[in-house]
Amino acid sequence: MESNVEGLIIKINSDLYTVKLENEEILDCKCRGKFRNDKLKPLVGDKVKVDTEKKVIGKVYERKNELIRPSVANIDKLIIVVSTSIPKFSSFLLDKFLVIAHKNNIEPIIVITKMDLISRKLKKEVNLYIKYYKKIGYKVYKNKEIRKIKNEFNNSIVSLMGQTGAGKSTLLNKIDKTLNLKTNEVSKSLGRGKHTTRVVELHKIGTGMCADTPGFSSLELYNITKEDIKNAFIEFSKNCKYKTCMHVKEEGCSVLKQKQKENNKVFDSRYNNYIKLLEEVGNGSKRINSK
Numbered sequence: 001m002e003s004n005v006e007g008l009i010i011k012i013n014s015d016l017y018t019v020k021l022e023n024e025e026i027l028d029c030k031c032r033g034k035f036r037n038d039k040l041k042p043l044v045g046d047k048v049k050v051d052t053e054k055k056v057i058g059k060v061y062e063r064k065n066e067l068i069r070p071s072v073a074n075i076d077k078l079i080i081v082v083s084t085s086i087p088k089f090s091s092f093l094l095d096k097f098l099v100i101a102h103k104n105n106i107e108p109i110i111v112i113t114k115m116d117l118i119s120r121k122l123k124k125e126v127n128l129y130i131k132y133y134k135k136i137g138y139k140v141y142k143n144k145e146i147r148k149i150k151n152e153f154n155n156s157i158v159s160l161m162g163q164t165g166a167g168k169s170t171l172l173n174k175i176d177k178t179l180n181l182k183t184n185e186v187s188k189s190l191g192r193g194k195h196t197t198r199v200v201e202l203h204k205i206g207t208g209m210c211a212d213t214p215g216f217s218s219l220e221l222y223n224i225t226k227e228d229i230k231n232a233f234i235e236f237s238k239n240c241k242y243k244t245c246m247h248v249k250e251e252g253c254s255v256l257k258q259k260q261k262e263n264n265k266v267f268d269s270r271y272n273n274y275i276k277l278l279e280e281v282g283n284g285s286k287r288i289n290s291k
Contacts, residue, residue, distance in 0.1 A: 003051055003052050003053045003054075004049055004050070004051055004052075004058070005021050005022055005023075005049070005050055005052055006021075006022055006047065006048070006049055006050075007019040007020055007021040007022060007027070007047075007048055007049075007050050008020045008045070008046070008047055008048070008202070008209075009042055009043065009044050009045065009046045009048060009057075009202075010026075010044065010201065010202040010209070011044065011199065011200070011201040011202065012042070012043070012044055012199065012200065013199055015030065015031070016028055016029075016030070017029045017030070017031060017042060017057055019048060019050055019057065020202075021050065021052070027050065027052060027055060028055065029050055029055045029056055029057050030055065030056050030057070031056070031057045032056055032057065032058055035057075035060070040060060042057060042060050043063075043066065043071050043072055043073040043200075044071065044072050044073070044200040044201065044202055044211060045072045045073040045074045045075060045157060045159075045202065045211065046060050046061070046063065046073050046074065047060075047061040047074065048060050048061065049061075064105075065104040065105055065106060066104070067100070067104060067159065067161075068222045069220075069222075070159060070161065070200055070211065070213030071200060072159050072200055072211045072213065074157060075104070075106050075157055075158070075159045075211070076106065076107065076156040076157050076158065077106060077107045077108075077109055077152060077156050077157075077158045077159075078097070078100075078101045078106045078107070078108050078109070078158070078159050078160075078161055079109045079110075079111055079149070079152065079158055079159070079160045079161070080094060080097040080098070080101070080108055080109065080110050080111065080161055080162060081111050081113060081143075081160055081161070081162035081166045081167055081168045081171060082094050082110060082111065082112050082113065082162065082166065083113050083114050083162070083163065083165065083166040083167060084112060084113065084114045084115055084117070084118050084122065084123075084126050085114045085117040085118050086114070086117075086165065087163045087164075087165055087166060089118075089122070089126055089129075091129060091266075091269050091270065091273060092273045092276060093163065094110065095232075095233075095270065095273040095274070095277065096221065096273075096277065097161055097162075098138075098232055099221065099224060099228065099229055099232040099277060100161075100221070100224075101232075102228070102231060102232035102234075103223075103224055103228045103232070106159075108138065109138075109139045109140075109141070109149075109152055110133060110138055110139065110140040110141070111140075111141050111142070111143055111149060111171065112126065112130060112140065112141070112142050112143065113142075113143040113166060113167040113170075113171065114143075114167065115142055115143075125265075128265065128266050129266055129269075130142075132266040132267070132270075136234060136235040137234060139152075143167065143171055143174075146174050146175055149171070149175060150175045150176075150205070150206065153175075153205045153206050153207075153208035153209075153210055154206055154207050154208055155207050155208055156208045156209075157202070157208065157209045157210075157211070158205075158208060158209070158210045158211070159210070159211040159213060160172070160210065160211065160212060160213060161213065168212060168213070169181040169212055172203070172205075172210065172212055175205060176203070176205050179203055179212075181212055200212075200213050221277070221280060221281060224281055225281065226246065226278055226281055226282065229274065229277045229278055229281060230246060230247070233247075233270070233274050235270075236255045236274070239254045239255050239258060240253055240254045240255050241254065246278075247271075247274070248275070248278070255271070259271050
């Protein structure tokens with residue numbers, strides 16, 4: 001076998017990199033020391049060149065995208081897993097996820113979980129959100145639509161993103177029972193789940209690959225500008241004829257007119273989330289770039 005072979009990093013555990021080679025062989029590798037000097041950190045999802053004799057990664061190919069949290073690269077689709085109960089439904093967190101997907105040119109897909117655990121009143125409210133997001137162009141599934149969700153993995157590298165306890169590992173176990181990923185009960189007192197996934201790992205699902213990633217209880221926006229946020233709220237740009245409009249206080253803005261005119265709880269919630277995200281970026285931090 002040729003000693004220099006291309007492959008895909010499917011798992012990282014400390015300084016050990018598990019690579020799936022072109023011939024489907026799985027090889028545990030180390031990295032060249034120069035990566036540390038160049039401040040290059042290989043990620044799960046990276047396409048690499050491996051010296052199979054020395055078991056060393058010698059080259060990391062250019063990425064088409066990169067997520068900071070979870071740390072994955074070259075993602076085609078982002079399945080955003082949103083819980084409706086423990087942790088409770090948060091449209092703000094959902095919109096934050098969508099901003100991250102748009103910023104990185106990743107197709108977002110929304111999956112709603114735990115609908116069977118909520119009241120009829122809350123279920124009606126969540127269904128309004130589902131209807132709205134579908135209307136503006138997003139794919140939205142309930143977690144019982146397993147066949148439809150599984151089809152999204154075909155010929156794609158997919159990452160799951162969501163709060164701890166939202167049901168990411170449970171969803172993957174339903175899609176492919178052979179995965180047998182560890183799951184835990186959620187904490188009712190804290191209102192969130194316990195961390196079950198410790199490392200990022202790519203699993204083969206059908207003709208695609210999926211990253212089961214650690215969950216989190218909070219989410220920061222990294223290198224996101226106000227322009228990025230505006231572009232991610234896709235229905236606002238369609239409604240407003242002014243390309244440079246930020247939809248905040250500009251005279252003649254169609255989005256502001258619609259907000260004043262309509263009594264639409266979901267639209268109002270989405271607009272309020274938009275303003276909160278602009279403020280979050282505007283506050284500025286070392287991890288956030290504002291424009």
